[in-house]
Amino acid sequence: MSWQTYVDENLLNTGKVKKAAIFSVDGSLWATSTNFNIGGAEVQKLVAAFTDSGDIATNGLYLEGTRFVFLKKPEDHVIYARHGANGVTCVKTNKAVLVGYYDEGIQAGDCNGVVENLANYLISTNYVSFKTFSCNIS
Template sequence: MSWSAYVDTNLIGTGKVTKAAIHGLDGNVWATSKGFSVPVNEAQTIIKAFTDASGIRASGIILGGVKYFALRADDRSIYGKKDKSGLVLVKTKQAVLIAVYEEPIAPGEATKVVEALADYLISVNY
């Protein structure tokens, strides 16, 4: 399966994620949904936050030029919120899954989808 298929089918295709991308741990994009772009520098800042979340806790998470309030951040998952949308960021062995959801999608619905794909990718050493 291509990386684009993971984005289109396993994330966007569920109806629980509005926009999504997969970036390598170097920040470079592997796949992204149509019309969504995460600059490499934003991806690199997100990746750093998995080991030191102090920056995003103090200044928020910038994704696609939009600032989100950091709700949770640990070495695997980062969750953020802005008005009626939110984000779920999950680190695997080789990549980071980036997903944005908007109301009426509930945060838990989006989280479940993204975390499940991350679990699968980790199980196959990605």
């Protein structure tokens, strides 16, 4: 299955994710929805936040030029952020970063579940796994 298929079928087609992208941990774009324009410095800052979330906790997380308020990092590999009624769920494995964006009308928990479940599926296939720990995301 291609990375684009994961974005289209496993994230967008659920109706629980409005926009989505999958990047390598070095910031290279693997797949994205056609209306999600993130990359470069924004992705590098996101990847760095998995190691040290201090900067985004203070200054916010910028995606598509919009400032998202950092909500929490419940695990070392998950970041939640919000901008008004919109928000993002970001999950990092040792090789990939998955980003799911939700807007008004989509519950944050629904988006969280879809993105985290896809990360768990990818881990179960032994293609991507958590780098320094193991956990069960529900």
